[in-house]
Amino acid sequence: MKTVINWSNQNMQIKNDNGVEIKLGTHGYTPVELLTGSLGLCIFITISKMFERDRVNENVSDFSVTVEAEKAEEGPSRIECFSVAIQMPEQLDDSYRLRLIQSAERACTIGNTIKQGAEIRFSEKGSVE
Numbered sequence: 001m002k003t004v005i006n007w008s009n010q011n012m013q014i015k016n017d018n019g020v021e022i023k024l025g026t027h028g029y030t031p032v033e034l035l036t037g038s039l040g041l042c043i044f045i046t047i048s049k050m051f052e053r054d055r056v057n058e059n060v061s062d063f064s065v066t067v068e069a070e071k072a073e074e075g076p077s078r079i080e081c082f083s084v085a086i087q088m089p090e091q092l093d094d095s096y097r098l099r100l101i102q103s104a105e106r107a108c109t110i111g112n113t114i115k116q117g118a119e120i121r122f123s124e125k126g127s128v129e
Helices: 031-053 094-107 109-116
Strands: 003-008 011-016 021-024 064-071 079-087
Touching: 031 064, 031 079, 031 094, 031 109, 094 109
Parallel strands: none
Antiparallel strands: 003 011, 011 021, 064 079
């Protein structure tokens, strides 16, 4: 899995292995917004798949995930805390909602990476090995 960020016609662009490109202008998403968006999307997709599996299709348009990031006040520039608010469809009972949230917390690759940390290897040129 590889993502390349470079310049294209004086705009930044992100391109993945599948050839999908997102062009970022000067008024586009910030890196922190992309990170919070990735966390929220990971949780959203995970729960949506559980809705499909369990054939929940009533009021799913009421379902949303909101992620807020708090920057650390001291130390290196970083996010100190992510707050995730999940709006579930009203008809779901409390025990099912709790199971969905617990399952999403366990299954979300982005959330697990943020919680556990990941090694970052830098190189000047070529592929990172």
